[in-house]
Amino acid sequence: MASERGVAPATDPHFLAECGSTQASAPDGDVAGLHAGLTQLRAFIAQRDAQLGARLPPERELCDTLGVSRAELRKALAILESEGQLWRHVGKGTFFGERPSEEVDDLAGLAQRANPHEVMRARMLFEPMIASEAAINATAADVDEMTLCLSRSREAQTWRQYETWDNRLHRALARATQNTLLIGMFDTLNAVRRAVVWGRLRATGPVPGTEHHSFAEHDRIVAAVQDRDADGASRGMRQHLQSVSAKLRDIGKG
Template identity: 30%
Template sequence: MERSDNIIMMPFEPKRPYQELGLVLRQELTDGHYNVGDRLPPERDIAERLDVSRTVVREAIIMLELENLVEVKKGSGVYVINIPNQSPHREHIITDDAGPFEMLQARQLLESNIAEFAALQVTPGDIAKMRAALELERQELAAQSELCIGDEQFHMSIAEATHNSVLVDMLKNSWERREQSPMWQKLHSRISGHDYRQEWMEDHARILAAMQRKDPVTAKSAMWQHLENVKQRLLELSDIDDPDFDGYLFSSNPVVLFGGKQ
């Protein structure tokens, strides 16, 4: 950011909540609140200080990471590696993606209603496709495959059970957008292991059971809860803070207090 006649010149116009927060953190780097090598306060401290959710903080950190301003060391924290005004060529946004948790929220709203409608329209052929997708998920999990084809097929088979091509296209676009998103890929780069996929597969089994009973209320609730579980597990699995850091004991970050930075 640059100042001219007391007007702050933005490197880009923020459109999303995480971008607004990212600009605040970016400005703090520019203003000298942190030096190269410093660790940023934990996410929970940033969220409390700026009155935002942890998910928005997580997305803002990803934004700064993609701009090569910070480096994430999982289990340790976020460290400054560049200062914006010392690197003019970095004065731009790398991506205008929706944040990964914002994408999940949209999916939660869309797919829970798709599941409700699909439960009313579903045919035996649709149920067979859902079962096949769930079986593929089991096979991929047993093989500890990095592929998640069964997961996508299961969700798409529910959309197809609505027999509404517009809803199918909307969900397909949502998946394609996720797969092409640098923000989503960066979030997933911090996740290891496959245990969480077993939990999600069990969620899918509950959704399938509601479909088989043609129970729209339970189908909608089960899909909503499944995507809530996905959100919470991704937040947990991609946690970047030092678990032993005791910043929560202080009204503000002790590094800021004792380091003499304002």
């Protein structure tokens, strides 16, 4: 999860966009209160280092723990939910990770039957096309989101934080297709990937090194999207996934 160090200040346009407000339209106290709530919640999640699917404490307990109001907490929860870091189920609570796909009833069974090789093969077939479509359809806001993910992934202090921003970047590419069906298909594949691959083959270490292959590969993909280079984006994603596949094979041999 994103660390407290990676929280955008209240004057950061990315932060204001997440809040759905601007300094001109929101009182200073409201922005400051929301920033405090978001900062405290991000720090709480980073410290917990919770597993995907784990449930957060009830809102009343979180308010007491974080020292924020119920309104500030709910706004902060909404922002993290929009980022795909949390999801909420009425009557059941708030959970870490992305909302499970409602379109696939047997997602857990599918994850149990699939293996890492099948997941990587599916990604190799699907995600280069996603990158290509993103290059054709991405908006300026989509590119800004991808650029933010690139920056924050380099600031990650743990592998879990890196994976959070890596996942958010890949989903930003899917969202940039502007195709609801493709986004849903990506979410399904991504949910299985996280259950199958990272459940069995998880990289360890305090933080990805500056030489980590994904940084330069992600840069090339986003640059191609920004340049409307569909072939370059597709090629960059394919090369990136080949690197990921090779790394997973090495981990599996360890």
